[in-house]
Amino acid sequence: MRTPFLRPLAVAAVLPAALLTACGGESGDKAETGTGGGGNTIKVGILHSLSGTMAISEVTVKNSEQLAIDEINAKGGVLGKKLEPVVEDGASDWPTFAQKAQKLIKKDRVATVFGGWTSASRKAMLPVFERNKALLWYPVQYEGLESSPYIFYTGATTNQQIVPGLDYLKEKGKKRIYLVGSDYVFPRTANKIIKAYAKANGMQVVGEEYTPLGHTEYSTLVNKIGEQKPDAVFNTLNGDSNVAFFKQFKSAGFDAAKLPVMSVSIAEEEVKGIGVDNIKGQPVAWNYYQTTKGKANEDFVKAFQAKHQGAVTSDPMEAGYNAVHLWAAAAQKAGTTEVAAVKKAAAGLSLELPEGKVTIDGPTQHVYKTARIGVIQPDGLIKEVWASKEPIKPDPYLKSYPWAAGLS
């Protein structure tokens, strides 16, 4: 056989040439990192999944971040310059997040990046931001045990969401807890914390089950739960699995009165897809609800719904919105968008935001947040039934909780 296999390479030759032309205009940028570029605008990056499985959730956060940018620009911008968002798609794929972060930092020279949702995407971006000494604002509640000097965490860490959720169950006299979660980092870490908490507080974990992401068959699991007769279920399932779980849980004859399910990943946005009938009356733990009282939230909800009709606002959206405002305030205070100065100015910074007063904790770069337990209402919104007296100091490593010794 003497077929010239190399011949098709001619086609291959065309490609790098095309690549070269496509990228030709990009090599000239030699500005410093973190300055947001020169000129009359400051570039900021927004990096969420706009496609793929995570798009459902992340697009809403992107929208609220853009709202915050518009608000800031309407008031004259930061340091007299308008903010110019550079939006990138992480495509629900962690390496893509890392690569797009690199692009935003190195090519677009953004002043800061707002982005990420899953822990996996944050872990993938973390080395990029640390090596380049650039800044990421991460807006979602997460599993804690992290405190990167180049990330600000505006969502809750475990002691601002999981622990209050447990406190609430304890207060209600729930002793036997069943743990249900999707099989990934957040549920496993959360459940580790829950088990340590239960041990110290006279509660008993009677079951711990994980299902693959995207799992939709829950009859066996519901049967296992029924067998153990727990007082409450602590649910860290993710995404579509929640829909299947609650539908099958309900049709097996369970409801909120019979067996409460405390969820930490179900916000206003998710209730619609699950079906209010299947989940009404169930408790959730967050730091913000659309119904949270206060002028700042009324304005936020009104402004958001003016742009996105019929949309609901949820905790991660609010945390994303907060991140933009907090960064802008820090940059204003620092008088520059340079990363080290912004970090310094951000420590102790305090703003009145939709969830109430939010203060940045300097050492951990997390924020003080009020914990709120809510109950899902028949109209699909969530009503607050319990709140911490004041914003809780973030403690990502749970150092101030004796029972948590040895967890990290």
Add this chain to the structure above:
Amino acid sequence: MQSLLNQLPIGISIGAVLLLIALGLTFTFGQMGVINMAHGEFIMAGAYTAYMLQDWAGDEAVLVALPVAFAVAGALGWLLERLAIRHFYGRPLDTLLLTWGVSLVLQQAARDLFGAPNVQVAAPPWLTGRVTLLGGALPYPRLFIMALAVACVAGIWVYLNRSRQGRRMRAVMQNRELAAVSGVATARVDQLTFFVGSGLAGVAGVALTLIGPVGPSLGTYYIVDAFLVVVAGGLGRLRGAVIAALALGMLNSFAEFWTDASLAKVIVFAVIIAFLQVRPQGLFVLRTRRLT
């Protein structure tokens, strides 16, 4: 012990779901050798049909949706067959990739039409409740799915064995050339087969709204399982599909009961590989005189 007993009906009901999603494939894959990766998206189309209908059909939406979804998904399948697949007979592996492209387009179309978040299809009131079987509770939606699976299998059996069209279908399945020579319009039979096979996916989609999420990714959750059922059952064998679905349902149910959901999936896969060692062509082999 009691909950162990409960796993029995659960296994059957998982099997019923598997059977419903795989039934259509035994036609399109089994008979025509088309690996239709868009089958999952036809299931999705069925589910969205139920969603669209629930506003005016009210409590009976699920019942009304069954025939409509059959027609909608069937029409999609027919269209796919006419536009593309008919150029691919004899190239089964190419259809796999072709239909995967179709499935991507359909997913994104669903996202643009209905939005990325899941939509809610309310279970009708007459499906809330459960019966006690062997001491365990079996919810009505599960019973409904089982009944639907039985009805579909019975319907197909009658169709294949008692109707003229069905006999033609079997003739083409067993020997295309001979059927063509005997005067069967094979192209028309192919169209019909694809219509029925895809329509069954739509029916499955309606049933799945009772127990699972309804969103653009719905199809992707079921497609691999559906193919495994067909592979284990043997191509084009109704009997094989029924037995394989029930067996895999049981296996899944008990494996998950004793281990966990992740491991159960891995166990099922391992068992299928081992099984194919014994019977490489699946449970029941369709005897033809074809030489590959």
Add this chain to the structure above:
Amino acid sequence: MSPRLRGYALFAAVGLLVLVVAPLTLPAFRLDELAKYLCLAIAALGIGLAWGQGGMLTLGQGVFFGLGGYAMAMYLKLHDAGGDLPDFMTWSGVERLPALWKPFANPAVAVAAVVAVPVAAAVVLGALVFRQRVRGAYFAILTQALAAAFVILLVGRQGLTGGTNGLTNFYDFFGQDPEAESTQRTMYFVTATVLGALYLAARQLVRSRFGRLLVAVRDGEDRVRFLGYNPATVKTVTFAVSAGMAGIAGALFVPVVGIISPSLLGVVPSLELVVAVAVGGRYALAGAVLGAVVMNYAKTSFSEQWAGGWLYLEGALFILVMTLAPKGAVGLYEQARDALARRRPAPAPVPDRPKTEEVPA
């Protein structure tokens, strides 16, 4: 110029472009991206070999890519940890280094495992399924299910594998900081060279006696068996070679991109690789390489412009390629060239060039 000579000239030209022109003109960030595409192209080359030449449609190549990638990443993690536990184990509640990890502290073992583990896995799987004459669609579906099961297993054993996060955050790649620009550059050259070498090796394999036997198995397995050969062996060996290539690709991917995670290895990424090969042209090894680079480049640049649209474009492109040009870009090129040659007043015909057209799927 004889076709053969022209082939070498082209190879040299492409080599020049990739090794000299691209590094000189592309900004570091784009060069890094190109390196990623080249990694994927290595895996695609393996698919081209198994599928295009051998007719085995493998939808589970992500598994072998992952095995190679994890082997490399495990070594890097252990090296960074310097005797301690890798960071993710700490937060996953693992207290002692699992036995599975221990051998990977040794760089030689890790590098050997990059090839050996995927090859061994492929040999076992291949021996099982090919001996039983599981083929065609069955084989495709089995490999797909394998990819699905592999991801579930990886995700489910978080303490062992890092779960969904995968393994990331490496500080030391054989004495270099993997994120440093100089390392990235070096990695680019390494990847390009490996790709070139593997391409030449694969081409040699295809042209050998073994290669001809492989094509024969693809086109008529039973006939080959009647002639006294054992198609199962031929297929298993080829499958193992393609798995080894995927393993190497995965191992290079780790320092180039800085992460290996289950989301890279499942059903969809594995299928996407196959798609890329089909678009480039499955019957030519160069088509596989070309397809992987073009499709991934298109994906990146397109999703920068219009996020949701990529799925439409990918789907549509794929439908078009499969219906109109099943031989992919290379096939189109050959068609165009032949058409051109026919129109020209017939120069010296090339009599000894056999037709490559009669290739059923």
